[in-house]
Amino acid sequence: MSQTVDRALSILPLLAEGPADLGQVADRLGVHKSTALRLLRTLHEHGLVYRQSDQRYRLGARLFALAQEAVENLDVREIAHPHLVRLNETCGHTVHLAVYEENEVLYIDKVESRYPVRMYSRIGKPVAITVAAVAKLLLADLPEPERRALADKLDYPLYTARSTPGAPAFLKELATVREQGWATDLGGHEESINCVAAPIRGADGRVVAAMSVSAPNVVVTADELLTLLPLVRRTADAISHEYSGKPPAKEESPRRP
Amino acid sequence: MSQTVDRALSILPLLAEGPADLGQVADRLGVHKSTALRLLRTLHEHGLVYRQSDQRYRLGARLFALAQEAVENLDVREIAHPHLVRLNETCGHTVHLAVYEENEVLYIDKVESRYPVRMYSRIGKPVAITVAAVAKLLLADLPEPERRALADKLDYPLYTARSTPGAPAFLKELATVREQGWATDLGGHEESINCVAAPIRGADGRVVAAMSVSAPNVVVTADELLTLLPLVRRTADAISHEYSGKPPAKEESPRRP
DNA sequence: CGACGTGTTGCATCATGTGCAACGGTCATT
DNA sequence: AATGACCGTTGCACATGATGCAACACGTCG
Numbered sequence: 001m002s003q004t005v006d007r008a009l010s011i012l013p014l015l016a017e018g019p020a021d022l023g024q025v026a027d028r029l030g031v032h033k034s035t036a037l038r039l040l041r042t043l044h045e046h047g048l049v050y051r052q053s054d055q056r057y058r059l060g061a062r063l064f065a066l067a068q069e070a071v072e073n074l075d076v077r078e079i080a081h082p083h084l085v086r087l088n089e090t091c092g093h094t095v096h097l098a099v100y101e102e103n104e105v106l107y108i109d110k111v112e113s114r115y116p117v118r119m120y121s122r123i124g125k126p127v128a129i130t131v132a133a134v135a136k137l138l139l140a141d142l143p144e145p146e147r148r149a150l151a152d153k154l155d156y157p158l159y160t161a162r163s164t165p166g167a168p169a170f171l172k173e174l175a176t177v178r179e180q181g182w183a184t185d186l187g188g189h190e191e192s193i194n195c196v197a198a199p200i201r202g203a204d205g206r207v208v209a210a211m212s213v214s215a216p217n218v219v220v221t222a223d224e225l226l227t228l229l230p231l232v233r234r235t236a237d238a239i240s241h242e243y244s245g246k247p248p249a250k251e252e253s254p255r256r257p
Numbered sequence: 258m259s260q261t262v263d264r265a266l267s268i269l270p271l272l273a274e275g276p277a278d279l280g281q282v283a284d285r286l287g288v289h290k291s292t293a294l295r296l297l298r299t300l301h302e303h304g305l306v307y308r309q310s311d312q313r314y315r316l317g318a319r320l321f322a323l324a325q326e327a328v329e330n331l332d333v334r335e336i337a338h339p340h341l342v343r344l345n346e347t348c349g350h351t352v353h354l355a356v357y358e359e360n361e362v363l364y365i366d367k368v369e370s371r372y373p374v375r376m377y378s379r380i381g382k383p384v385a386i387t388v389a390a391v392a393k394l395l396l397a398d399l400p401e402p403e404r405r406a407l408a409d410k411l412d413y414p415l416y417t418a419r420s421t422p423g424a425p426a427f428l429k430e431l432a433t434v435r436e437q438g439w440a441t442d443l444g445g446h447e448e449s450i451n452c453v454a455a456p457i458r459g460a461d462g463r464v465v466a467a468m469s470v471s472a473p474n475v476v477v478t479a480d481e482l483l484t485l486l487p488l489v490r491r492t493a494d495a496i497s498h499e500y501s502g503k504p505p506a507k508e509e510s511p512r513r514p
Numbered sequence: 515c516g517a518c519g520t521g522t523t524g525c526a527t528c529a530t531g532t533g534c535a536a537c538g539g540t541c542a543t544t
Numbered sequence: 545a546a547t548g549a550c551c552g553t554t555g556c557a558c559a560t561g562a563t564g565c566a567a568c569a570c571g572t573c574g
Contacts, residue, residue, distance in 0.1 A: 001295050001298045001299045001302070002261060002265070002295050002299040002561085002562070003531090003560090003562085004259060004262055004561080004562080005261055005265040005296060006299055006302070006303075006571065008262040009299065009303040009305065010303075012303075015327070016327045017326075017330060018330050021551080021552090022551075022552060022553095023551070032532070032533045032534075033533095033551085033552075033553090034532080034534085034552095034553080035532060037552075038258050038531080038532090039259060039262060040261050041259075042259040042266065043266070045258070045263070046263075046266040046267075047502075050502040051501075052489065052499060053339060054271070055551090058331075058502065059324070059327040060502040061325065061501050061502035061503065062504045063324050063502075064327075064460040064501070064502070066316065067316075067323075068325075069273040069274075070315070070320065070321075071321070072314075121272070121377055143372070143400070143402075143403065145400075145403040145405070145407075146400060146401040146402040146405040148406070149402035149405070149406075163309035204325065228530070244321070246472060258532085260530065260562090261530075278520085278521090279521060280519090280520075288563080288564085289564045289565075290520095290564095291563080291564070292562075292563060292564070294521075294522070295563090312521080314572065336537085342536090
């Protein structure tokens, strides 16, 4: 829309490929050198572009700083919430959102079931880390040594007969979860409650949060709950896309009929 | 220099503080809404800005992608080389550049000593990881579980009487190195050779490489070599700054007399 | 229903970005 | 040394393209 800005911004991906000198930039933009110079200068003043010792230009530190700051100020919960609500409206069950922080997994959002029988949990409260579906997803994404160290450090309380018995079983389960990209908890925490969960990923592919749908046996069987898996995963993917700033629906150069 | 681009780029740090709507952006830029709209649209087309469901704008995924691509295509060696050469010109000793990769520390650049007595090493060859000064710096920066796991896995060959004897001593040494921000190897690999080393850090503060100056006892004593430490650190810092795209010399809004 | 507060569009004006040509530096070639 | 090629830089006249205005199109709230 704005030619000047358009040209200036086109320089960034160009420089991302590697450093380039003024002539190369001007050529690839299809503009006069003096024009390219002015654009580069402006980018330089904003720190988005840096001039290295051989006079060539490359992307500057400000870009990294911006990207980092943007990530920090990004609130997964804020973005996820409407999606969670929508999911709850279509399936009716309890929906949870959780993150990993300092050797704990915490619920940071929850939409209550619309069925009379509800499950107990509280926002901000640590999750039963060895059995919860969301915990499995979050831990499965940790770097291997950290995951192993954490697994060794944990207690493995036998909430039910189906609880994860110890570190080896847990690590094996995490490997499976990591592989398949989703997780379940079938009566591992409370005998009669099942969950299915899916990961929410940031722009770099790392798991930043996990969401789950939980329901007691008296409402739906585990098998019935599992039929919701595709829906849960689609929701999680939608959140991932919005969180990482990619448009959910691909829109190309807008056409007017 | 270019007003339009200048305004457009000013939007980015503004949005980094948090999402904002059209009016807020226009106000803080001091321009008409229609102008702000056009700028935002252009930024949007380039993916630098994303419009979330509540119509507010935030920084877009492309920003992360660009930063990431730029980092990947960045060659430490290319940037460091002239600095290494300059250091070698002033002190005359062998200068090394090394990185950590897959449980190994590798030399990726070397400037030969100008003294007749030279030390043996080859670019691309793994470093004596338990004793080399550069290795200590690189391993000291690993996340704690990974560092511990690696230390346990290593062999601790006794090259000399001063070699690191085992994992506990090594971890303790790494803690010291991490604390002080530099490292030495005083006859730990070859009885008569000493090194001082300093870390090179990326924009996020993580150690991406390490450089060292090495000299045999017959040329300079360990104490004499240590007097070079400030110079080595300054060189490493200069490389860090250039690598992470920050200007080495701070320049403010240019004044015309 | 009307009065907001939004985001959006078309348009006339002229500020702004543009390409040109000329200058000045560095390096390699003879 | 002298020459020429190459690259970054500067000043300037021109007209292109960015600007703000006013009007429109929504949606929300009182």
